[in-house]
Amino acid sequence: MALKIPVELYDQLRQHGEATYPHECCGVLVGEFDEAGEKVVRAVVQCGNTRTDSPQNRYHISPLELVRIQREALLAGHDIVGFYHSHPDHPARWSSTDLAEAHWTGSSYVITSVENGRAVLTNSFILLDREEAKHFEDELLEVIEHQPMYCRTKPI
Amino acid sequence: MSIKVLIPTPLRPYAGKQSVIEVTAQTVGEALSDVVAKHPDLRKHLFSEDGKLRSFVNVYLNDEDIRYLNKDATPVKETDTVTIVPSVAGGR
Numbered sequence: 001m002a003l004k005i006p007v008e009l010y011d012q013l014r015q016h017g018e019a020t021y022p023h024e025c026c027g028v029l030v031g032e033f034d035e036a037g038e039k040v041v042r043a044v045v046q047c048g049n050t051r052t053d054s055p056q057n058r059y060h061i062s063p064l065e066l067v068r069i070q071r072e073a074l075l076a077g078h079d080i081v082g083f084y085h086s087h088p089d090h091p092a093r094w095s096s097t098d099l100a101e102a103h104w105t106g107s108s109y110v111i112t113s114v115e116n117g118r119a120v121l122t123n124s125f126i127l128l129d130r131e132e133a134k135h136f137e138d139e140l141l142e143v144i145e146h147q148p149m150y151c152r153t154k155p156i
Numbered sequence: 157m158s159i160k161v162l163i164p165t166p167l168r169p170y171a172g173k174q175s176v177i178e179v180t181a182q183t184v185g186e187a188l189s190d191v192v193a194k195h196p197d198l199r200k201h202l203f204s205e206d207g208k209l210r211s212f213v214n215v216y217l218n219d220e221d222i223r224y225l226n227k228d229a230t231p232v233k234e235t236d237t238v239t240i241v242p243s244v245a246g247g248r
Contacts, residue, residue, distance in 0.1 A: 024247060051247070058247035063214040063221065066241040070162060074175055079165050083244050090248040103212045103242035105166040131201070131210075 002140035003108045003124045005041040010143045014119035017086030017112045023055035029082035030073045039081040059085045082108030092121040094136045162239040170197040185228030212243045
């Protein structure tokens, strides 16, 4: 399984993390599942971080934003395929909080480490299994430039 | 009356892979009950054992959170859309 993302959208989500530094950014990945069941990102939707009490180490997306994004995605024939956020001055690995607060099984959770205001690593993790047994697994993140696709980063 | 219920991607495996389910209901609670009646596997993903919505499951009537309306008893009309969205949060 892999998450495929056009380079301009990949750059966009990384730049979002730089723009909100030292706070966490967050957003939604809209796209589609291709014939092989892999996810292809068609749009990156930037969201506000509603965790204004602790934005440097927490994020939360307003459910109303999710409702609107999901509705518009369906109208366009797309789906929510994942989410992204940044880890300011922290590794691009999922945390226990990330897992506890993750509920979209099958979706990608993309995390970018931002060090001193600069985006460093971007990794993707897929949430698997039912709520009581949920866990993250590393997911290949393929950055698409032009056909044929090539691999730019992969989970570490 | 017939209204639409939008199903998020993680719940579609339990809803016949459908993104939209048409149900007959007078209230949001009836809409959710009809969805679960059609797709019983959804129940444990939407509700806890005491029958309440799971804490991370948000239900919206159009653009309004039903928690701030009349919850399950919120009336619906023909053009309404009920949307189910699990929460999205985290942090390092």
